[in-house]
Amino acid sequence: MTEQRIEGAANGISGKIKSGLGNLTGDTRLQVEGKFEEVKGKALDAYGRAIDKLETLSERAPADLRDPINTGLDFARRKPLLTTGIIAGLAFLLAGSGRRRY
Numbered sequence: 001m002t003e004q005r006i007e008g009a010a011n012g013i014s015g016k017i018k019s020g021l022g023n024l025t026g027d028t029r030l031q032v033e034g035k036f037e038e039v040k041g042k043a044l045d046a047y048g049r050a051i052d053k054l055e056t057l058s059e060r061a062p063a064d065l066r067d068p069i070n071t072g073l074d075f076a077r078r079k080p081l082l083t084t085g086i087i088a089g090l091a092f093l094l095a096g097s098g099r100r101r102y
Helices: 003-025 028-060 063-078 080-097
Strands: none
Touching (some): 003 028, 063 080
């Protein structure tokens, strides 16, 4: 289990607690903060699961590709927000390149 998955679970739990307290007290700011932390926790957990899956796949890769894959995974672990931004940008470019322009 990666650090991101643990942090995601912790954020999810604290977000649920904050949201519940906000519901009990009627504090909408606390409710919103709680929901935000829940979403952040789910995103971190999903990111951690993706990293775990990629690690498993890298073990099955040919020997000459393992070093570049592990270098990329180390970068992704150290800079999760930048990695997410890069992937989102690539997905945006790929989605746009598939459309016909008239």
